[in-house]
Amino acid sequence: MKKFTLIAFTATFLVIVTTFILINIIRGNKNISIYKQEKPSCLNCNVIFISFDTLRADNVGLYGYEKKTTPNIDKFAKEGIVFTNTISVAPWTLPATMSWFTGVYPSQHKILNKFTLTSTGEEKISNLKNLSPNLKTLTEVLEENDYKTGGFTGGAGVHHKFGFNQGFDIYVDDQDFAGFNYTMPKALNWIKDNSNRKIFVFLHGYDIHGQYVPEGGYDYRFVDFDYKGSLTGSKQEQKELREEGIRKGKIFLTNNDVKYLTALYDEKISRADQQFENFLNEYQKLGLMNKTIFILTSDHGEELYEHSRIDHGHSLYEELINVPLIIIYPGIIEKKIIHSQVRSIDIMPTIMDLLGIKLNEEVTQQMASTSLIPLIQGKKLSLDAFPETDYRYSIFLRALRTPDNWKLIQNLESKTEEVYKLNKDSQEKNNQIGNKQTELLRQKLNSHINRIIRN
Numbered sequence: 001m002k003k004f005t006l007i008a009f010t011a012t013f014l015v016i017v018t019t020f021i022l023i024n025i026i027r028g029n030k031n032i033s034i035y036k037q038e039k040p041s042c043l044n045c046n047v048i049f050i051s052f053d054t055l056r057a058d059n060v061g062l063y064g065y066e067k068k069t070t071p072n073i074d075k076f077a078k079e080g081i082v083f084t085n086t087i088s089v090a091p092w093t094l095p096a097t098m099s100w101f102t103g104v105y106p107s108q109h110k111i112l113n114k115f116t117l118t119s120t121g122e123e124k125i126s127n128l129k130n131l132s133p134n135l136k137t138l139t140e141v142l143e144e145n146d147y148k149t150g151g152f153t154g155g156a157g158v159h160h161k162f163g164f165n166q167g168f169d170i171y172v173d174d175q176d177f178a179g180f181n182y183t184m185p186k187a188l189n190w191i192k193d194n195s196n197r198k199i200f201v202f203l204h205g206y207d208i209h210g211q212y213v214p215e216g217g218y219d220y221r222f223v224d225f226d227y228k229g230s231l232t233g234s235k236q237e238q239k240e241l242r243e244e245g246i247r248k249g250k251i252f253l254t255n256n257d258v259k260y261l262t263a264l265y266d267e268k269i270s271r272a273d274q275q276f277e278n279f280l281n282e283y284q285k286l287g288l289m290n291k292t293i294f295i296l297t298s299d300h301g302e303e304l305y306e307h308s309r310i311d312h313g314h315s316l317y318e319e320l321i322n323v324p325l326i327i328i329y330p331g332i333i334e335k336k337i338i339h340s341q342v343r344s345i346d347i348m349p350t351i352m353d354l355l356g357i358k359l360n361e362e363v364t365q366q367m368a369s370t371s372l373i374p375l376i377q378g379k380k381l382s383l384d385a386f387p388e389t390d391y392r393y394s395i396f397l398r399a400l401r402t403p404d405n406w407k408l409i410q411n412l413e414s415k416t417e418e419v420y421k422l423n424k425d426s427q428e429k430n431n432q433i434g435n436k437q438t439e440l441l442r443q444k445l446n447s448h449i450n451r452i453i454r455n
């Protein structure tokens with residue numbers, strides 16, 4: 001009897017322990033294998049691709065910012081897939097935006113600068129058709145798949161003269177540095193006119209950019225101290241400080257100057273967030289939400305004196321390449337936060353994959369990027385990011401950022417290098433060049449550069 005009790009007790013104990021272990025295995029791995037989702041898709045859906053120009057990820061509420069800059073984006077993102085570690089391939093508008101549309105690195109699409117020097121030394125406007133006639137854009141592929149395509153932009157760095165209008169039925173860019181108050185009403189009118197078609201909308205605004213000041217001026221909603229310095233947050237001032245930074249390598253600002261400029265930057269984010277909410281409310285009235293994919297992102301961030309300068313384009317530090325990325329599509333089973341490193345060039349193949357568009361060999365070969373759908377399904381992807389910038393004929397930088405947080409930046413002009421371990425030094429202040437990782441990182445970056453130049 002005693003023996004039987006002992007066996008029963010042992011058996012019960014084993015069942016409990018096994019169940020406990022199994023539950024934990026299931027819990028711990030739910031994003032890896034056991035609960036792998038069906039492949040998400042949204043066939044024939046509308047695509048609304050919104051670029052909040054110059055929005056760095058860490059000033060966005062859902063990315064952990066302490067100020068309430070983005071309550072509306074935060075609320076909307078709750079329904080979607082949030083990527084917390086998205087690296088833009090370039091820290092300024094032209095190359096970064098063109099990489100969204102081509103799925104390749106700036107060195108590959110060749111829109112590296114506003115002007116390109118010809119073999120005779122002549123300066124010509126950089127244009128995609130001229131420089132890379134064989135590249136097919138995201139818009140062109142969608143157009144071939146019966147999409148009506150509309151681009152509503154703030155002009156300047158996304159002007160059609162660079163080739164951004166390739167594949168668009170309509171492309172608005174007639175006001176330089178226009179904000180969402182200009183582009184969103186135009187987009188909504190066009191959407192209403194085409195509501196019986198499947199549509200692709202590229203919606204862009206410079207609301208957060210240094211060359212934009214809110215309509216009616218600042219209301220200083222985030223200035224919570226008595227600022228006694230000389231800065232005003234004007235476009236001219238931003239331009240002068242940016243140029244001084246490029247010329248001298250650094251500028252001098254006091255802590256309060258930086259606090260003040262940051263508060264003005266945050267106000268612009270908050271106002272763009274309100275514009276987004278207004279757009280969403282109007283779009284919802286059209287009854288198209290259940291067949292629309294939303295992509296919310298930014299082309300690059302903004303330096304707020306982390307490395308002694310302001311503005312963007314001039315470096316590959318985190319504040320300029322970390323951007324938000326939120327993807328929302330109908331029927332998302334569970335909202336998800338994905339921490340794996342992804343790249344801005346991955347957006348094009350991801351959209352194609354979500355829409356179930358079969359790509360021909362040529363476009364498949366073209367893209368140096370990968371669909372992020374496997375990550376959403378819970379699979380693993382280990383993606384190196386290779387941001388680059390050529391800026392003003394004086395700054396030429398190439399970088400590698402690995403999924404395990406190593407970063408190498410090469411300055412092609414001065415032939416200097418910087419190495420950072422980002423999870424220990426997120427501010428990139430402690431250059432670890434010479435660390436045993438250096439050679440490995442260098443080999444990886446050099447082979448990437450050779451590969452993309454050869455292509």
Ligand SMILES: [Zn+2]
Nearest residue numbers: 053054093299
């Ligand atoms: Zn930009």
